[in-house]
Amino acid sequence: MRTLETVLAEHPFFAGLEQRYLQIIVGCASNVVFEKGQIIFREGEEANRFYLIRQGRVALEVHAAGIGTLTIQTLDAGDILGWSWLVPPYRWHFDARAVELTRAIALDGECLRRKCEEDHDLGYELLKRFAEIITQRLQATRLQLLDVYGAEGHISRRGGT
Amino acid sequence: MVPRPFRLRQVRRETHDTFTLELEPADGSDSFCFRAGQFNMLYVFGVGEVPISISGNPTNPHVLMHTTREVGTVTKAMGKLRSGDVVGVRGPFGTPWPVEHAEGADVVIVAGGIGLAPLRPALYHLLAHRDRYGKIVLLYGTRTPGDILYRRELQRWRAQFDLEVHITVDRALSGWRGNVGVVTSLIARAPFDARNTVALVCGPEIMMRFTVLELQRRGVSPSHIYVSLERNMKCGVGMCGHCQLGPFFVCKDGPVFSYNKVQHLLEKREI
Amino acid sequence: MSQSGAEGGKRFVLPASQFQQVFDALKRLGYQIIAPTLLDEAIVYEPVESVDELPAGFTDEQRAGVYRLKRRADKALFGYAVGPRSWKHYLYPPRQRLWQAKRDGNGGFQVIPEQEQIPRYAFVGVRACELAAIAIQDRVFLGEQHHDEYYRRRRENALLVAVNCVYPAGNCFCSSVGTGPRVQEGFDLAITEVLDGKSHFLVIEVGSERGAAVLEGVDVQTATEEQWQQAQQAVDSAARRILKHLDTTDLKELLYRHLDSPHWEAVAKRCLTCSNCTMVCPTCFCHTVEDITNLQGTVAERWRRWDSCFHIDFSYIHGSPVRVSEASRYRQWITHKLASWQDQFGTLGCVGCGRCITWCPVGIDITEEIRALRRSEEGRVAPTVPQEESHANT
Numbered sequence: 054m055r056t057l058e059t060v061l062a063e064h065p066f067f068a069g070l071e072q073r074y075l076q077i078i079v080g081c082a083s084n085v086v087f088e089k090g091q092i093i094f095r096e097g098e099e100a101n102r103f104y105l106i107r108q109g110r111v112a113l114e115v116h117a118a119g120i121g122t123l124t125i126q127t128l129d130a131g132d133i134l135g136w137s138w139l140v141p142p143y144r145w146h147f148d149a150r151a152v153e154l155t156r157a158i159a160l161d162g163e164c165l166r167r168k169c170e171e172d173h174d175l176g177y178e179l180l181k182r183f184a185e186i187i188t189q190r191l192q193a194t195r196l197q198l199l200d201v202y203g204a205e206g207h208i209s210r211r212g213g214t
Numbered sequence: 215m216v217p218r219p220f221r222l223r224q225v226r227r228e229t230h231d232t233f234t235l236e237l238e239p240a241d242g243s244d245s246f247c248f249r250a251g252q253f254n255m256l257y258v259f260g261v262g263e264v265p266i267s268i269s270g271n272p273t274n275p276h277v278l279m280h281t282t283r284e285v286g287t288v289t290k291a292m293g294k295l296r297s298g299d300v301v302g303v304r305g306p307f308g309t310p311w312p313v314e315h316a317e318g319a320d321v322v323i324v325a326g327g328i329g330l331a332p333l334r335p336a337l338y339h340l341l342a343h344r345d346r347y348g349k350i351v352l353l354y355g356t357r358t359p360g361d362i363l364y365r366r367e368l369q370r371w372r373a374q375f376d377l378e379v380h381i382t383v384d385r386a387l388s389g390w391r392g393n394v395g396v397v398t399s400l401i402a403r404a405p406f407d408a409r410n411t412v413a414l415v416c417g418p419e420i421m422m423r424f425t426v427l428e429l430q431r432r433g434v435s436p437s438h439i440y441v442s443l444e445r446n447m448k449c450g451v452g453m454c455g456h457c458q459l460g461p462f463f464v465c466k467d468g469p470v471f472s473y474n475k476v477q478h479l480l481e482k483r484e485i
Numbered sequence: 486m487s488q489s490g491a492e493g494g495k496r497f498v499l500p501a502s503q504f505q506q507v508f509d510a511l512k513r514l515g516y517q518i519i520a521p522t523l524l525d526e527a528i529v530y531e532p533v534e535s536v537d538e539l540p541a542g543f544t545d546e547q548r549a550g551v552y553r554l555k556r557r558a559d560k561a562l563f564g565y566a567v568g569p570r571s572w573k574h575y576l577y578p579p580r581q582r583l584w585q586a587k588r589d590g591n592g593g594f595q596v597i598p599e600q601e602q603i604p605r606y607a608f609v610g611v612r613a614c615e616l617a618a619i620a621i622q623d624r625v626f627l628g629e630q631h632h633d634e635y636y637r638r639r640r641e642n643a644l645l646v647a648v649n650c651v652y653p654a655g656n657c658f659c660s661s662v663g664t665g666p667r668v669q670e671g672f673d674l675a676i677t678e679v680l681d682g683k684s685h686f687l688v689i690e691v692g693s694e695r696g697a698a699v700l701e702g703v704d705v706q707t708a709t710e711e712q713w714q715q716a717q718q719a720v721d722s723a724a725r726r727i728l729k730h731l732d733t734t735d736l737k738e739l740l741y742r743h744l745d746s747p748h749w750e751a752v753a754k755r756c757l758t759c760s761n762c763t764m765v766c767p768t769c770f771c772h773t774v775e776d777i778t779n780l781q782g783t784v785a786e787r788w789r790r791w792d793s794c795f796h797i798d799f800s801y802i803h804g805s806p807v808r809v810s811e812a813s814r815y816r817q818w819i820t821h822k823l824a825s826w827q828d829q830f831g832t833l834g835c836v837g838c839g840r841c842i843t844w845c846p847v848g849i850d851i852t853e854e855i856r857a858l859r860r861s862e863e864g865r866v867a868p869t870v871p872q873e874e875s876h877a878n879t
């Protein structure tokens with residue numbers, strides 16, 4: 054059996070992180086498995102963890118009356134699920150559901166926040182990694198918002214930015 | 215430069231707003247040869263003429279195929295045609311995808327929306343000469359699962375050939391099991407050797423710009439990235455001036471360009 | 486084309502009073518003569534029958550946004566420069582049917598290419614800049630890969646009777662771009678009008694066999710060396726009277742450097758995007774097409790019509806035009822004429838005829854705009870160091 058620490062170290066999110074930080078983080082980590090269709094968290098619930106997906110696929114969903122349930126993004130092995138634990142009010146903004154059998158490592162948000170407060174260098178390392186992911190997702194979301202394939206065309210936004 | 219009448223053998227509905235025409239010369243004459251990436255000017259009787267890429271198989275010149283999305287006057291009129299009807303064809307025009315140049319390399323095809331249509335001939339070519347290429351990866355983004363083109367064919371190809379297909383949609387109802395997210399997010403994890411890869415990209419211009427950024431982040435050189443561009447076109451032969459992009463006539467210097475040739479222009483506003 | 490340079494070409498002389506003989510010879514050979522004539526307060530190229538229809542004794546005053554006819558003190562036949570119309574009206578007409586399509590009853594149709602009767606044109610009075618413009622449009626429409634049949638049919642049979650400019654107008658700058666005022670090549674016949682107190686004659690150079698054939702039926706004499714020298718001096722003095730200038734050094738790079746220049750916004754404040762400049766320009770070739778049907782929907786026609794990069798829908802692709810702002814459209818025009826044209830056709834797209842300056846309702850001047858771009862660079866490269874020094878001294 055591989056230790057949780059090696060699993061953590063192999064996940065792209067922690068790639069290159071110093072050993073001593075990994076040792077701290079592992080104290081907040083646990084292995085989790087979600088059955089196909091299982092809800093991982095729901096919109097509005099307290100956000101107290103995040104997940105490193107190791108296998109499977111998770112859908113982020115929103116409900117809207119008249120539309121139904123809409124998937125706005127899917128996350129796969131190697132991705133990070135959730136950063137609402139980082140910033141107040143620590144609540145999930147979407148539902149997360151396992152689309153297939155999904156294995157992940159859950160990290161306890163409160164535990165991590167506390168360790169980051171104690172060791173700002175660790176906090177800085179983690180924030181850098183989150184900042185990168187958040188930026189990527191923001192870019193992707195902007196693209197999605199542009200609705201580039203939409204019937205009224207991408208073209209009206211052609212040129213610029 | 216007058217249109218040649220072609221008869222519709224068949225009209226296939228691909229999605230709610232997209233259809234594929236299968237055409238043959240109305241005079242029963244010879245076949246239609248073209249290279250993957252080229253386009254024709256298609257004329258609907260009395261309505262008008264628009265540039266549409268050839269979406270069929272370049273190794274089978276007996277059927278001419280075009281996949282069109284209904285967006286305005288001419289394309290909507292085209293969508294009302296039935297088998298037996300006739301359209302006018304001028305072409306083929308424009309530059310092809312550099313499929314020969316890509317031999318020996320991995321090929322990544324990134325398509326957005328209707329942008330898969332001009333890329334399908336390239337796929338036909340690559341698969342017909344499968345042994346000449348390394349990995350072949352298709353990354354394809356559409357708006358919703360209902361907008362996916364050539365679904366069955368893609369499934370068949372995936373089963374039959376050594377071809378990786380990753381499809382993603384911008385949004386989906388919860389029944390959808392595939393990816394949701396923008397096509398650029400597929401690039402980071404796609405299996406190809408960035409240092410020896412040729413990328414063929416077609417889709418909305420914004421999608422192409424972001425795609426190129428991701429490809430470069432993976433390490434693909436801009437001179438190995440090819441994009442197919444769209445501009446207003448009236449003649450197809452470099453005489454009407456409408457398709458100009460800086461020094462280029464997109465109709466004859468393009469529509470397929472290597473990205474480093476046009477990058478500085480695409481970064482300018484309203485050029 | 487069979488026209489060639491004047492070297493070795495023979496030189497003849499004809500009294501101006503006998504010029505009708507040339508017209509008669511052209512008509513005998515089956516040509517339709519197009520020549521300058523007065524129409525609506527301007528000198529334009531129109532079909533004519535007789536020398537009497539030339540605007541003898543008129544000249545044109547041209548400034549930015551201004552065109553005015555004036556009486557001359559003499560009876561010069563060609564004592565003016567170029568008017569609002571250029572020869573492209575005849576080689577590449579403003580509106581032209583390309584083909585018709587007829588329904589055949591079983592869902593199909595038949596395409597019938599335009600079978601027009603094209604006159605054999607003789608263009609009389611083609612200026613040096615206009616010969617250059619025709620050569621430029623030849624490159625556009627008679628390319629190696631594709632050629633335009635409608636243009637070719639007109640161009641092939643057209644006979645070009647050139648005229649050396651002796652009275653350039655205020656907006657002419659052909660000498661800056663190397664096209665004039667002296668005609669150099671591409672003509673069948675070239676005329677220099679000499680008019681001094683005593684005599685009024687035409688020196689005629691032969692540029693091609695077709696041109697020589699025309700003179701066969703005309704009572705020309707071989708020009709004397711003195712007559713030839715008189716003609717040369719007339720053109721030389723014209724060259725000295727051209728005051729407008731376009732600095733072409735580094736022109737392409739200059740424009741490419743200025744794609745983002747704030748200057749375009751400044752021009753856009755004045756430009757009405759009326760497209761006058763592109764319509765009068767002898768090299769502009771852009772066109773659009775129109776598809777029409779008869780009421781029963783059984784016959785369709787394709788027409789081609791001059792278009793302009795100043796029109797907002799010129800660059801339309803589904804959703805929105807590419808060039809929405811006026812600034813981007815002016816930039817496209819001038820950048821095409823002076824920069825990208827060089828990449829596309831290996832020549833400038835401007836022959837220095839000055840028409841776009843004269844016929845711009847607000848008097849925008851292509852040479853001034855280039856000067857303004859150059860000035861904006863001077864401002865940038867020369868920092869304010871000398872000024873600071875002078876501050877220190879005071």
Ligand SMILES: Cc1cc2nc3c(=O)[nH]c(=O)nc-3n(C[C@H](O)[C@H](O)[C@H](O)COP(=O)(O)OP(=O)(O)OC[C@H]3O[C@@H](n4cnc5c(N)ncnc54)[C@H](O)[C@@H]3O)c2cc1C
Nearest residue numbers: 264265266267281282283286287288289444445446802803
């Ligand atoms: C090289 C090339 C290949 C193309 N391939 C395909 C294809 O395979 N499938 C497909 O569905 N579409 C394709 N397009 C886009 C297609 O040409 C336009 O959707 C079509 O011209 C719209 O015409 P419309 O009359 O229906 O729309 P309207 O909005 O009514 O357009 C009016 C006119 O504007 C021009 N125009 C509008 N949109 C475009 C556009 N996007 N590109 C160029 N001109 C436009 C045309 O001249 C058109 O006649 C291609 C465009 C180009 C330049």
Ligand code: SF4
Nearest residue numbers: 766835836838839841
């Ligand atoms: S750009 Fe102006 S000056 Fe130059 S050829 Fe055209 S009309 Fe004449």
Ligand code: SF4
Nearest residue numbers: 455769770771794821
């Ligand atoms: S783009 Fe503009 S300047 Fe160039 S040929 Fe066309 S109308 Fe003339």
Ligand code: FES
Nearest residue numbers: 450452454455465
């Ligand atoms: S479409 Fe006419 S010049 Fe390109």
